[in-house]
Each structure stands twice: as C-alpha cells, then as structure tokens.
Amino acid sequence: MAEKTTKRLAIIASKGTLDMAYPPLILATTAIAMDMEAGIFFTFYGLNIVRKSTMNSLKVPPLANPAMPIPMPNLLGALPGMTAMATMMMKSWMGKAKVASISELIQIAIDGGVKMWVCQMAMEVMGVKKSDIIDGIEDPVGAATFLDYAADSDISLFI
Amino acid sequence: MAEKTTKRLAIIASKGTLDMAYPPLILATTAIAMDMEAGIFFTFYGLNIVRKSTMNSLKVPPLANPAMPIPMPNLLGALPGMTAMATMMMKSWMGKAKVASISELIQIAIDGGVKMWVCQMAMEVMGVKKSDIIDGIEDPVGAATFLDYAADSDISLFI
Amino acid sequence: MAEKTTKRLAIIASKGTLDMAYPPLILATTAIAMDMEAGIFFTFYGLNIVRKSTMNSLKVPPLANPAMPIPMPNLLGALPGMTAMATMMMKSWMGKAKVASISELIQIAIDGGVKMWVCQMAMEVMGVKKSDIIDGIEDPVGAATFLDYAADSDISLFI
Numbered sequence: 001m002a003e004k005t006t007k008r009l010a011i012i013a014s015k016g017t018l019d020m021a022y023p024p025l026i027l028a029t030t031a032i033a034m035d036m037e038a039g040i041f042f043t044f045y046g047l048n049i050v051r052k053s054t055m056n057s058l059k060v061p062p063l064a065n066p067a068m069p070i071p072m073p074n075l076l077g078a079l080p081g082m083t084a085m086a087t088m089m090m091k092s093w094m095g096k097a098k099v100a101s102i103s104e105l106i107q108i109a110i111d112g113g114v115k116m117w118v119c120q121m122a123m124e125v126m127g128v129k130k131s132d133i134i135d136g137i138e139d140p141v142g143a144a145t146f147l148d149y150a151a152d153s154d155i156s157l158f159i
Numbered sequence: 160m161a162e163k164t165t166k167r168l169a170i171i172a173s174k175g176t177l178d179m180a181y182p183p184l185i186l187a188t189t190a191i192a193m194d195m196e197a198g199i200f201f202t203f204y205g206l207n208i209v210r211k212s213t214m215n216s217l218k219v220p221p222l223a224n225p226a227m228p229i230p231m232p233n234l235l236g237a238l239p240g241m242t243a244m245a246t247m248m249m250k251s252w253m254g255k256a257k258v259a260s261i262s263e264l265i266q267i268a269i270d271g272g273v274k275m276w277v278c279q280m281a282m283e284v285m286g287v288k289k290s291d292i293i294d295g296i297e298d299p300v301g302a303a304t305f306l307d308y309a310a311d312s313d314i315s316l317f318i
Numbered sequence: 319m320a321e322k323t324t325k326r327l328a329i330i331a332s333k334g335t336l337d338m339a340y341p342p343l344i345l346a347t348t349a350i351a352m353d354m355e356a357g358i359f360f361t362f363y364g365l366n367i368v369r370k371s372t373m374n375s376l377k378v379p380p381l382a383n384p385a386m387p388i389p390m391p392n393l394l395g396a397l398p399g400m401t402a403m404a405t406m407m408m409k410s411w412m413g414k415a416k417v418a419s420i421s422e423l424i425q426i427a428i429d430g431g432v433k434m435w436v437c438q439m440a441m442e443v444m445g446v447k448k449s450d451i452i453d454g455i456e457d458p459v460g461a462a463t464f465l466d467y468a469a470d471s472d473i474s475l476f477i
Contacts (some may be wrong), residue, residue, distance in 0.1 A: 007469040012316070014182060019362065023332060023476070026439075030461040036469065044178065094443055121185075125253055143189040150314045151166040151195065155468045157330070157476035158182070158316035171475070173341060203337060280344075284412055302348040309473045310325040310354065317341070317475035 008037040010150035012158045016045030018058040018090055018102070024049075024159050025105035032112035036154075039115030041146035042137075043122040046159075050118060050134050055103060059087045110136040115149065117141050167196040169309035171317045175204030177217040177249055177261070183208075183318050184264035191271035195313075198274030200305040201296075202281045205318075209277060209293050214262060218246045269295040274308065276300050326355040328468035330476045334363030336376040336408055336420070342367075342477050343423035349473075350430035357433030357471075359464035360455075361440045364477075368436060368452050373420060377405045428454040433467065435459050 009031040013024040024046075028038040048054040094101075100108065110116060118133055120140035130140060150156045168190040172183040183205075187197040207213040253260075259267065269275060277292055279299035289299060309315045327349040331342040342364075346356040366372040412419075418426065428434060436451055438458035448458060468474045 009465065009469075010314070012182075023330075023362070027461055027465065031465055034462055034465060036465065044182070096443075099439065099443065121258065125255075125258065143186055144193055147168065147186065147190055147193060147195065147314065151168075153314065155328070155465065155471065155474045156314045156316060157474060158318050159476050169473070171341075203341070280417065284414075284417065302345055303352055306327065306345065306349055306352060306354065306473065310327075312473070315473045315475060317477050 006035070006037055007031075007155070008149075008153040009039070009155045010146070010153035010157070011038070011040045012146065013040050013042050013046035013049060014044040015159060016048035016054070016058065018060045018087055020159060021046075021049045021058050021102050022094075022099070022105070024157075025102065025109055026099075027157070028114045029105060029108045029112060031155075032109070032114055037113075037115075038109075039117065039146075039149050039153075040109070041117045041119060041141075041143075043119035043143075044126075047118060047122055047126060047128055047133075049102065050106065050116065050137055051128060051132050052134055053132065055106070055134065058102060060090045106134070106136075117145060119143065119146075165194070165196055166190075166314070167308075167312040168198070168314045169305070169312035169316070170197070170199045171305065172199050172201045172205035172208060173203045174318060175207035175213070175217065177219045177246055179318060180205075180208045180217050180261050181253075181258070181264070183316075184261065184268055185258075186316070187273045188264060188267045188271060190314075191268070191273055196272075196274075197268075198276065198305075198308050198312075199268070200276045200278060200300075200302075202278035202302075203285075206277060206281055206285060206287055206292075208261065209265065209275065209296055210287060210291050211293055212291065214265070214293065217261060219249045265293070265295075276304060278302065278305075324353070324355055325349075326467075326471040326473070327357070328464070328471035328474045329356070329358045330464065331358050331360045331364035331367060332362040333477060334366035334372070334376065336378045336405055338477060339364075339367045339376050339420050340412075340417070340423070342475075343420065343427055344417075345475070346432045347423060347426045347430060350427070350432055354472075355431075355433075356427075357435065357464075357467050358427070359435045359437060359459075359461075361437035361461075362444075365436060365440055365444060365446055365451075367420065368424065368434065368455055369446060369450050370452055371450065373424070373452065376420060378408045424452070424454075435463060437461065437464075 011024045011028060024040050028040055031038040042050050048058060116137045118137055118140050120142050123140055170183045170187060183199050187199055190197040201209050275296045277296055277299050279301055282299055329342045329346060342358050346358055349356040360368050434455045436455055436458050438460055441458055
C-alpha cells in the first residue's frame with residue numbers, strides 16, 4: 001500500500017479579532033503554496049472572519065493587550081475611538097509590509113483549494129444564517145467533520 | 160505488528176473564561192463519541208474549569224473583545240455589571256442552541272473516558288489544592304505526562 | 319527503512335503577555351528534557367518574548383481576564399497601575415512556585431537545543447530589526463520554514 005505523502009494542516013479559527021484572523025489564513029495559504037493540504041474550521045468568534053457583515057470590519061482590541069507595539073495605558077484604551085485607532089494602526093502596518101488584506105487572503109485560500117468549514121453549532125448560538133456567510137464556504141458542519149479531517153493531519157492548530 | 164488504529168486527541172486547556180471553556184470540552188466529548196481517545200490537560204487559568212469554586216461561575220469578558228456578537232464600546236464594557244451581562248448573554252445563547260452546560264459537559268467527558276489531568280505547577284502557582292478540584296480528575300501531573308500522551312496523538316491543540 | 323523514533327514538538331508563540339510567554343518555553347524545555355526535539359516560531363506579539371527591549375518587561379493584562387485568581391472589577395482594572403500590579407502578582411506566584419523566569423527559560427531552551435525562529439513578516443509589520451532580537455535565535459524565516467518543521471512533528475501547538 002502506498003504511503004500518504006501529501007502533508008495536511010488542520011486549523012480551528014476561533015477568534016474574531018483582526019490580529020487573530022491573519023494567522024489561520026496566512027498559515028493555510030502558505031501550506032497550499034507548499035503543496036500541502038489545508039482546512040480551516042471557523043467557529044465561535046472566528047465565524048466573523050467569513051461573515052459578510054463583519055469580514056471587512058474586524059478590529060484589534062487596544063485594551064488588555066500590553067503587548068501592543070505602542071503600549072497604551074488601560075484607562076486610555078477604554079476611551080471611545082481607541083479600538084478604531086488600534087485597528088487602523090494594524091492595517092497600516094500590514095499594508096506597509098505588503099501583507100494581503102483579510103478578504104484577499106480568503107480569496108487566495110478558496111482559489112487554492114483550502115477546505116473552509118463553518119461550525120453549525122456556533123452559527124446557531126450566535127444566530128448566524130448560511131446566507132450571512134460569504135460564497136465559497138461549504139455548508140455548515142459539526143465538530144466531528146473537522147476532527148475526522150484533523151485525525152489524518154500532520155499539523156493541527158487551535159487559533 | 161498491528162498498526163495503531165484508534166485516533167487520539169490531546170488538548171491543553173489554558174483559558175478560564177466561559178467562552179474558551181467550551182471548545183476543549185465540546186471537542187473532547189465529540190472525539191469520544193467518534194470512538195477516538197481524548198485527553199485534556201488543565202493548566203493556568205484553565206484550572207478554573209475543573210475547580211469546585213469557579214466551574215459554575217466562569218465568565219465571558221465583555222472588554223477587549225470587539226468580536227462579541229453585540230459589540231460594546233470599551234468604556235461601556237468597563238462599567239460594573241457588564242461582565243455579568245456578557246456572561247448571561249452567552250449562557251442564554253448556549254441554552255437556546257441546546258448546548259450542554261460546562262458542568263454537564265465535564266460529566267459527559269468523565270463518563271465517556273476522557274483523560275482529565277490538572278497541572279501540578281499551575282496549582283502551586285495559583286495556590287489551588289487537590290481538594291479544590293472536582294471529583295473524577297486524576298492526581299496532579301507535570302507537563303511531561305501530557306507531552307508523553309500527546310506525542311502519540313493524531314490531533315493536538317492548545318486552547 | 320528505520321522508523322523515526324525521536325518525537326518532535328512544534329510550537330507557534332503568538333502572544334506577548336507574561337502569562338502566555340510561559341507555556342511555549344515550559345513545554346519546549348520539558349520536551350527537550352524528555353529527549354524530544356522542540357522548535358518555537360515566534361510571531362506577532364510573541365516576538366516580544368525574544369526582543370531585547372521587552373523580554374524582561376512582559377506584562378499580565380488585568381483587564382478582560384475574569385479568570386485572574388483574584389478577580390478585579392473591570393473598572394478597577396482600567397485604573398493606571400493595575401497592569402503593573404497584576405504583573406507583579408504573577409511574578410511573585412511564579413517565584414514562590416520556583417518557576418524559572420522568562421529569560422532563564424529562554425537560556426535553558428537555547429542551551430538545550432530548542433530551535434528558535436522569529437517570523438520575518440511579523441518583524442516587518444512591527445518594525446523589529448534583527449539587532450533587536452536576543453542572541454541565540456536563528457535568522458528570520460517565513461511561515462514555510464515552520465510548517466516544514468511542523469509537518470514532521472508529533473505535537474503541534476498554536477499558543
């Protein structure tokens with residue numbers, strides 16, 4: 001019997017902030033470029049990455065994030081407008097470093113054959129309908145579908 | 160020599176918020192239902208998931224979480240009572256979607272044979288005693304016990 | 319053909335807070351002590367763990383962290399000085415439990431042969447230069463280098 005030679009990357013994307021939307025998409029598209037297989041299971045807040053109404057307005061939290069390159073006192077971070085500023089700063093850095101935008105990365109992932117699943121349970125919990133999800137994503141599935149895929153993966157990551 | 164056929168899921172649960180208490184328990188109980196093996200190593204804030212005094216009062220942070228389904232300005236999120244409100248909202252969504260509670264999921268995991276470990280070092284750091292931990296959990300172990308288990312796993316996740 | 323027998327742990331360290339700097343270093347040094355191979359890819363805020371100007375001043379966020387052993391109302395957590403207090407508390411707990419400091423753990427990791435990579439893209443995005451990174455770390459690499467290493471790992475974790 002021939003040995004499996006194609007490597008596989010299986011990712012759970014559970015965060016809905018702009019900074020944590022990049023890692024699953026960058027890793028999956030890099031994997032595809034290396035001729036690996038890759039799949040992403042969007043669940044919990046991660047649904048927002050592939051949700052029409054939110055995918056272009058993901059935000060970076062300025063609060064409770066002492067690791068921000070320009071540290072902000074928490075009281076300042078609580079002022080209205082600071083989330084917008086932190087988000088704008090990150091978009092500007094990403095642009096300067098010539099990193100693709102979230103929507104560009106999603107398109108590269110879909111075109112490259114990354115499996116893109118949305119979690120049925122998270123959709124019910126958060127009241128998200130299939131029509132709220134962007135095109136190119138498979139029908140909602142349960143965690144079992146992801147585990148079945150990940151069980152034959154070489155790299156599995158919860159992001 | 161027969162090949163290992165049972166798949167194995169190894170999880171580190173390091174977060175103590177209500178929203179991040181669900182993923183390890185849902186994934187592990189789903190894996191068991193699929194006839195996989197599953198183990199969870201509770202460490203750092205994740206100890207609170209299996210701690211008698213906290214397991215029924217885990218909370219959702221409303222602050223620094225721009226991905227909350229109903230976004231809240233940070234200044235509003237800093238007001239007393241907002242953590243309680245965000246927590247109540249999540250419990251209500253989970254209930255509507257017929258998701259089991261944390262304590263129900265823990266019981267399903269224990270009954271289903273999920274390995275449940277607590278991290279000895281984290282217990283010392285946080286001043287948690289063995290008597291503070293719920294029944295059905297194994298004696299405290301070090302990270303080596305988890306790594307040994309995970310080294311033969313097919314899926315490993317840090318949550 | 320001889321079977322690979324040495325087990326391998328591959329970690330992405332993406333967080334720059336003190337509490338999330340410990341897990342990658344503790345797990346990797348434990349793995350080395352168990353005669354496993356281990357590698358850490360520092361990216362996003364995780365760069366701060368191996369950055370000269372920040373590695374000794376990583377902080378714990380007191381806000382939006384309802385799982386802190388001594389819970390703090392969010393409004394209190396937003397007061398100036400609370401990040402410092404939460405950080406001091408964690409360092410004190412770690413000291414009492416005889417856990418090595420971050421810089422000690424990094425040295426143990428380097429001496430023990432843990433592969434330590436920094437992410438080239440994150441460095442560009444955050445404006446970090448190679449001279450800003452501590453000694454003993456390899457030249458900046460892309461995500462592909464990590465994926466290539468992780469594809470032959472037995473445990474992969476995104477922290």
